[in-house]
Amino acid sequence: xxxxxTEYALRATIFIARQSSIHKKVxxxxxxxxxxxxxYFTAKILQQLSNKNVQIVSSISGPAGGFFIKEEASKRPIxxxxxxxxxxxxxxxxxxxxxxCNEKTPCSMYKPYKDVKKGLLSIFKDKSIQEIANSKxxxxxxxxxNSKKP
Amino acid sequence: xxxxxTEYALRATIFIARQSSIHKKVxxxxxxxxxxxxxYFTAKILQQLSNKNVQIVSSISGPAGGFFIKEEASKRPIxxxxxxxxxxxxxxxxxxxxxxCNEKTPCSMYKPYKDVKKGLLSIFKDKSIQEIANSKxxxxxxxxxNSKKP
DNA sequence: ATAATTAAAGATATTTTTATCCTTAATTGT
DNA sequence: ACAATTAAGGATAAAAATATCTTTAATTAT
Numbered sequence: 001x002x003x004x005x006t007e008y009a010l011r012a013t014i015f016i017a018r019q020s021s022i023h024k025k026v027x028x029x030x031x032x033x034x035x036x037x038x039x040y041f042t043a044k045i046l047q048q049l050s051n052k053n054v055q056i057v058s059s060i061s062g063p064a065g066g067f068f069i070k071e072e073a074s075k076r077p078i079x080x081x082x083x084x085x086x087x088x089x090x091x092x093x094x095x096x097x098x099x100x101c102n103e104k105t106p107c108s109m110y111k112p113y114k115d116v117k118k119g120l121l122s123i124f125k126d127k128s129i130q131e132i133a134n135s136k137x138x139x140x141x142x143x144x145x146n147s148k149k150p
Numbered sequence: 151x152x153x154x155x156t157e158y159a160l161r162a163t164i165f166i167a168r169q170s171s172i173h174k175k176v177x178x179x180x181x182x183x184x185x186x187x188x189x190y191f192t193a194k195i196l197q198q199l200s201n202k203n204v205q206i207v208s209s210i211s212g213p214a215g216g217f218f219i220k221e222e223a224s225k226r227p228i229x230x231x232x233x234x235x236x237x238x239x240x241x242x243x244x245x246x247x248x249x250x251c252n253e254k255t256p257c258s259m260y261k262p263y264k265d266v267k268k269g270l271l272s273i274f275k276d277k278s279i280q281e282i283a284n285s286k287x288x289x290x291x292x293x294x295x296n297s298k299k300p
Numbered sequence: 301a302t303a304a305t306t307a308a309a310g311a312t313a314t315t316t317t318t319a320t321c322c323t324t325a326a327t328t329g330t
Numbered sequence: 331a332c333a334a335t336t337a338a339g340g341a342t343a344a345a346a347a348t349a350t351c352t353t354t355a356a357t358t359a360t
Contacts, residue, residue, distance in 0.1 A: 212358050
């Protein structure tokens, strides 16, 4: 649904929030390994998330430094991450790609999508970063061995 | 939500279906203009939709030729277009991008997304190409003049 | 047979996304 | 002051998506 950037951003945010809940800062290597994402690419994404107009993630340079999430930030909805990555359009926009698709000038999918969109928005807006971090669900890709015999 | 390719594919399919319902074949120029998409790119997409393993769209070369949709094809769900464009993963896959995200090994968004996914799938599976084509909703981008005064 | 019209197929170009590398700045401990 | 560790920022590379152009094949009408 989202770009790889946003997928990594969501996973990184949850990962950092978990470590921050036990007052542990994490460095880029730990984050990248913890979410199974490429290290340097993850670093770029963390820059976006720690940008001062966004401030989902905080960071400190130097030894004993690293990334963490402030208590206030962790109470914000995970939707803020999607906003920071500038991908709200993926949910908001017309399914057929038409600009100005609305009640007045709808496309054929406007009405059916309207309610689905509400549901989609609510799964990201109703849950805080903290709540999601509290679940111990995995954030890292796993390989499931193929059970079929050749 | 979908790639531009799939957006154009959906719009082109609906456009052709409308013309076919009045037994009119349309050429690439007419389709591209009718949906506000780049001509040559639209042509490539139509090749995918008319591929023999897909057969959503039919075509005939030469004068008086063009694209059309057979009655049987128009009764298929619009979801078939998303399948033809190989983008069902956009709906089906894990929101955080994790492989093997399921009941047994879920991510934190698995459960909340589960129902939304059902709704999303149903808006594409419950409507046939024909039904959507029958609505006279627009398929072409429109410019809404900016009402704000500078 | 020839010319005109159309889609199919193949080649190329451009833009965006994804990924990596290198240098600089900040912080800490010795 | 110096070395080590960390993030920030800038530059580059590789891959994928988007877009365009050219040639070929099919069909039709003359």
